Amino acid sequence: MLKLDNVSKTYKTGDKALHNVCLEVSAGQVVGLIGPSGAGKSTLIRCINRLVEPTQGSITLGSTDLTKLNRRDLRQARRRIGMIFQEYALVERLTVMENVLSGRLGYVPTWRSWFRKFSPEDIALAHSLLDNVGLADHYNKRADALSGGQRQRVGIARALEQNPELLLVDEPTASLDPKTSRQIMRLIRAACQERNLPAIINIHDVMLAQQFSDRIIGLRAGKVVFDGSPEALSDEVLTTIYGDEDWTQLRADATPTQNEATAVLDLAEGV
Template identity: 70%
Template sequence: MLDIIALNKTYRTGDRALDDVSLTLPKGQVVGLIGPSGAGKSTLIRCINRLVEPSAGEVRLNGTALTSLSGQGLRQARRRIGMIFQEYALVERLTVMENVLSGRLGYVSFWRSFTRRFPGRDIARAYQLLERVGLSDHVDKRADALSGGQRQRVGIARALEQEPELLLVDEPTASLDPRTSRQIMRLLTEICRENELPAIVNIHDVLLAKQFTDRIIGLRAGKVVFDGRPEELTENVLTEIYGAEDWQAMRNGAMESAEDEADARAQATRLFETT
């Protein structure tokens, strides 16, 4: 379980990125974190694993106060938190398997990691995870030879290789096409439910958040302005989160993307029928 209690973040410029944020995330729940640019979504995720230092408040993961840790204690706690990035954060020249095994770097000695000699248990788990994310045929392929969706699947497997107690996911679909975005979100949510793994997903696509997450938290100017089930996310609530003008622009953009995807499918069907 993750507990966030009165979390605040104020930068040296005086900008307040988080304003008294509190929430509890139980085991197995997938939360979609939505809001306009600058709302504090990425800051919240990074304050949880202390990549950004909170100004005040507390973060507790299964009873451990993450905000009170330092040094080795913080490094050990971070091993329990899997992070999945928008830009994948893979080592391009390494293979898929080597990238996944990098999720164990916090657990093995320097020389094991330097020589890439991981324990057999870690290697066996990596194979299992690659099969689960649909990449068992790409084990020895370099990361720079993969598509965007495949790279994100490697990122998911790498995070799971840590055997985490929490997943933090920062805009996993922002660089992907609509079809691949749905596949990635479906894979993420299925894996979390299979493993009773709680997750916070910072996501820009409201429709994906409504379709795949168990709960949605809306941030605006660092404050929680909505916390509820996806079906409770009405037009009025979305207008409150994004503002009338921005929500209308986002809505129009989503409709155009859906129309473009439908046109592409229709063209592909016509092409198949004529061959």
């Protein structure tokens, strides 16, 4: 279980990105984190793995208070937290397999990481994960030869290679087309269900969040203003999170007509 207790973040400029955030995420639960730009979503995710240092509060993973760890212990704890980045964060000149295996770097001695020496078990797991994300035939390709969707799949496999206890995902569909976005979200959700893995997904697309999350948390100006089920995300709640908008019309605009849906399927099937 992940627990945040009164987590706040104030930057040196005086800007307060998070205000006393309290939440718990249980095993296997997929949480969609939504809110306008600047609401503190990315800051919250980065505070959990201490890529950003919280100003106050505690962040507990299992029985470990992550906020109290020194640098050495934090490095050990980060092995338990898989991170999937918006910009993929792959090493472009390395192969797909090498990028996935980098998820094991926290488990091997420094000298082995220099020479990229991994155990047969680590390599077998990487092959299995690449098969799961549909990239089994691409293991020897350089990362810079992949499409955006393929790169994000490599990022998913790399995070799972860590065998994490928690998955943090920062805008995984921001640069992807609608079909690929759904595929990526489906992969993440399936991985969490298979491994009973909790996940927090920072995502701008409200409809994707509703479809693939068990729970929605809405942030506004660094404060939690909604915490509930996807079904409870009414127009009134969306207004509380984002401000005034004609949500009914936006939903209608986002829903394809029957002819548009047929055309998309035809294109996907090569008709």
